[in-house]
Amino acid sequence: MEKWLETARRYDADDQLSKYRDEFYIGENLYYMDGNSLGLMSRRAEASVLDVMDDWKTLGIDGWTEGERPWFYMSERIGELMAGLIGADPVSVLATNSTTVNIHQTVRTLYQPTEDRYKILVDELNFPSDIYAVQAVLDDYGHGDGLLKAKSRDGHNLETEDIIALMDESVALILLPAVLYRSGQILDMERLTRAAHEKGIIIGFDLCHSIGAIPHELKDWGVDFAVWCTYKHLNGGPGSVAGLYVHPKHHHKQVSLRGWFGNNKESQFDMDHTFDPAADISQYQIGTPHILSMAPLLGALEIFNEAGIADVREKSLKLTGFMLEMLDAEFEKYGFEIVTPRPADARGGHVLIGHENAAGINAALKSRGVIPDFRAPSFVRIAPVALYNSFEDVYHALKILKEIMDDGTYKKFGNRRGVVA
Ligand SMILES: Cc1ncc(COP(=O)(O)O)c(C=O)c1O
Ligand SMILES: Nc1ccccc1C(=O)C[C@H](N)C(=O)O
Known part of the structure; x- marks a missing residue:
């Protein structure tokens, strides 16, 4: 294992993003590899929350329009800060609601079924909340039987051709993940969008696991809509x-x-009973924005815009590449199945490994300060994050994994998931 430590240190010495690590709160002797479930707090995110609290303290109601961060425009402001991460014009991007509400909102708005064209195409590996929302829309429109699911050949990943084969004249709308929440596979959004449009189908992507991990060119690809957390x-x-x-x-x-809050801002406070929709993306807001839950993003996104998504992606690929190389070389005898696709253009920011004792292994790792997450029925997801993880973190996480496998301590933890797995 020693040679891997040397490699890790060499990579770290060469890492242009290492300066950002100190901006994050990382526990002592903690190898946090769960940034694809809940990212860590940065000092800048903390500071922006405190700034917004201060505006509340000092400005009261005038915080909506006064101060450096007027709340009335914060959804649009954060949209602007995210636009570069998805390759979109700032006027098409907004921070609002939760991902699931945004699915309800976009799908309900853009789904325009006819008697013959009413199906919504998803995939069988999709995140449950997305399916619940889409099914609810279908039910409400009287097309409860219209959910069409692309199948996975291996139970983990999807073939672009299999999805395209289902795009026919009966499909009105498609919702797919950009990066699959379990396997970490990236779907070919550009090709899928082209194929959908050739058949006159609206297509959208859930970017929950891709935004901040990989670059996107949504405008150039012609994607109709996207949502993300x-x-x-x-x-x-x-x-x-x-x-x-x-x-x-x-x-x-x-x-x-x-x-x-979806009303034209100029007329919103006329309080007229006729909805006067904003002419742009602002229309997608519903009620009063959750200012305190947006505040950390002002600081957190500043870091992304400074570091640049291209460099974040380059380091992320190197981190997961290093992890895969170590897994291949050192873990063959333990019976892990490496589910994540290998090619760089098909691999997002995390790696999924399968093992029959995955829940116990996950618990044992956490007891030793390695924080991945378990996903039922038998997988451990590991996400080394470019902005705050080092290559040495990856080395230590896998060294501890090897120790747990060698001494069998994972067996002491049982093999059941927690309430929040
Ligand atoms: C792919 C995907 N979609 C949707 C969600 C749910 O988002 P929210 O809870 O913000 O509605 C998550 C994770 O929580 C997710 O990973
Ligand atoms: N929102 C959460 C609340 C509590 C615990 C986890 C989540 C997640 O986001 C899980 C994530 N969507 C996943 O890919 O599994």
């Missing part, structure tokens, strides 16, 4: 406000879930 790679904190992109060509369509 901001508490994973973007480090916005638990329950931080989610993101939303809708292509400008759809901005004239009135949103389905209407509320006064």
